[in-house]
Amino acid sequence: MEMKEFHYQDGLRVSLFNLDHKAVPYHFHHAVSDMMYCSRGQIAVELPDTNEVLTVGPGQTFQVPHPNKHRFVNGAPVGTASRYVLLQIGTFDINFVPVTEDIAGQFTDRAATRVTDSTVYIEDRKSDISKLADHFEQERPDGLDSEEQGDVVAALRCFASHGLETAHPRGGHHS
Incomplete structure (x- = not known):
């Protein structure tokens, strides 16, 4: 598993995960929800x-509202890599x-x-997410290759265009 955390400003945290068949450990958040966009392969939540x-x-896309325990696993056949982009809004916290x-x-x-x-x-945050997509389209974040850059831009555009501009209605319950 490879995690590339490359943006955390103004309450927006963006990371990219390349998954082999090692899983992200089970965890939960008190203050943020994990919003993920699958860009390659298949992700099991x-x-x-x-x-x-x-x-x-x-x-x-999929969102895990806080404080639900969860982990993301490569759901593709063994030997097939999977990738997802993670967006979190708010003050980051993680509890393993x-x-x-x-x-x-x-x-x-x-x-x-x-x-x-x-x-x-x-x-x-629709406008902020759209601006971030525009920024990353023009300027590749450090540590990302051009394919990963394209995946991040696609993810952010998807979140901005399809995301509902409201807080999660069930707060701490799975949707």
């Missing part, structure tokens, strides 16, 4: 609080869940459900 595994395919082997065991061999509701809630 494991949600222990609701005992669900959801699959997100290329061009799709101890003893994750027990949690991971409940998802072993579990069939994933394809995401059908890919609504993300971008609060009042």
Whole structure:
């Protein structure tokens, strides 16, 4: 797994993850929601609080409202890399869940459900997200190659054009 964190300003945090078959550890947030955009492969989202595994395919988004425990796993066949862009709005915090082997065991061999509701809630930040996409289209962030740059721009444009300009309606509950 490779994480490239390249922007955290004015309450917008943007990162890119290239996933092999090592998973991001289970974690939760008190103050931010994870909004992810799958740009390559397939991402499985494991949600222990609701005992669900959801699959997100290329061009799709998904939001995990805080404080739900979750992790993102490469859901593509072994040997196939997957990539997602992560957007968080607000003050970043992360809390890792101890003893994750027990949690991971409940998802072993579990069939994933394809995401059908890919609504993300971008609060009042549509204009800021659009400006950030324009900026990254003109200037590649340090550490990203041109393909990753294109994926970040596509993700931000998707969040801005399809995101609802309101806070998540259920606050701390999975959508």
